[in-house]
Amino acid sequence: MLDIEKIRSQFPILAMEVYGKPLVYFDNGATTHKPVQVINAVSDAYTNFNSNIHRGVHYLSDISSEKYEGAREAIRQFVNAGKREEIIFTAGTTASINMVAFSFGEKYIGEGDEIIISTIEHHANIVPWQVLCERKKAKLLVIPVFDDGSLDIEAYGKLISDRTRIVAVSHVSNALGTINPVKEIIGIAHSNDIPVLVDGAQGIQHGDVDVNEMNCDFYVFSGHKVYGPTGTGVLYGKEKWLEEMPPYQTGGDMVDKVTFEKTTYSKLPFKFEAGTTNFVGAVGMAAAFNYITGLGIDNIIQREKELLDYSTRRLEEIEGLKIYGTAKDKIPVISFVLEDIHQYDVGMILDKLGIAVRTGSHCAQPIMDRFGIDGTIRASLCFYNTTGEVDALIEGLLKVREMMG
Ligand code: PMP
DSSP states (O other): OOHHHHHHTSSSGGGGTTTTEEEEOOOOOOOOOOOHHHHHHOOOOOOIIOOOOOTTHHHHHHHHHHHHHHHHHHHHHTOSSGGGGGEEEESSSHHHHHHHHHHHHHHHHHTTOOOEEEEEGGHHHHHHHHHHHHTTTTTEEEEETTTSOOBBHHHHHHHTTTTTEEEEEEEEEEOOOOOOHHHHHHHHHHHHTTEEEEETTTTTSSSSSOHHHTTTTTEEEEEETTOOOOEEEEEEEEEHHHHHSOOOSSTTSSEEEESOEEEEETTTTTOOOSOOOOOHHHHEEEEEEEHHHHHHHHHHHHHHHHHHHHHHHHHOOOOOOEEEESSSSSEEEEEEEEETTTTHHHHHHHHHHHHHEEEEEETOHHHHHTTTTTTEEEOOOTTTOOHHHHHHHHHHHHHHHHOOO
């Protein structure tokens, strides 16, 4: 059991009032708030050991390097990667996917090859592959979804051919909350010797992610969606791929020997960490993982399941409200429309009541097109939210309907 009151007191921003109303923050899918443990870790880094990593022989640089590599080890343990070399620090999910699309694409994708993604991807897991396809004259194939927002796995199997080079799918859909059967997707791909990238931007903070057990080839996520600092993220990649893939960005820190004639590169993971990385952010991200480990992932899963069930039930009570994404396996993300009231109007009225939701296509226009809508209202919850806040949302929506319906 989580002590929610105590937890909420650790997130200073949650005590805020907006327009004189207590803040109800249901935009965790976009970014989560930060507990004092993370804020303090970042502050401590700038106060007590800020110095550029790996380069100095001096005291502060040594401490900073140690903390950075300690953060890498903490994250390796959290996702259960086999080796620290397999954990690359990036600026976030988008940066990680671009890195793989470019680098894997450079090495393994040629004219006529095929890449499989799905209809419910975030633009970050569509556009880099599309650009790669344009560059290499390859083809992008898309797994269709059923009306409940779950992937059509049979159709996926049929998309695989001897030209398929990589499959890239989200662990969890940010627009609908669907948890995809990634192990099954990976199993099918692997039985055809095809690697799989899993976009874990919405997966890492809601479940027990074990990349070893999942057996994905790449797993990517952002620190800011998992209670950590902005501008941080991770690319987990199996060593066998990362070793073979060329560097993405080049410059300082990723090189071994530089002459004007030829440059040799650093070993993993540094080969993929050009320039000054967000070393303070990495320490903050490790503090975030530490924090959720302390709460217990199983406790988080249970709490969020209760919040999902409660909020779904309450929202379904509202006449004229339609939920998009009703698959069995979901995180507490509820995407809906209210009669034919425009989502922006709903969002703006809720905002005046202190309730933060996201409206629009959630950077996932293809899935909106699939449902024939231009957007939804999305309430994305996490463990620090309460059923009382859900009640406030319901009241707010009833008010919206009264005013606009
Ligand atoms: N993929 C998914 C599923 C997401 O939800 C997001 C963020 N909304 C991203 C990728 C991109 O993450 P970031 O903007 O942190 O790079």
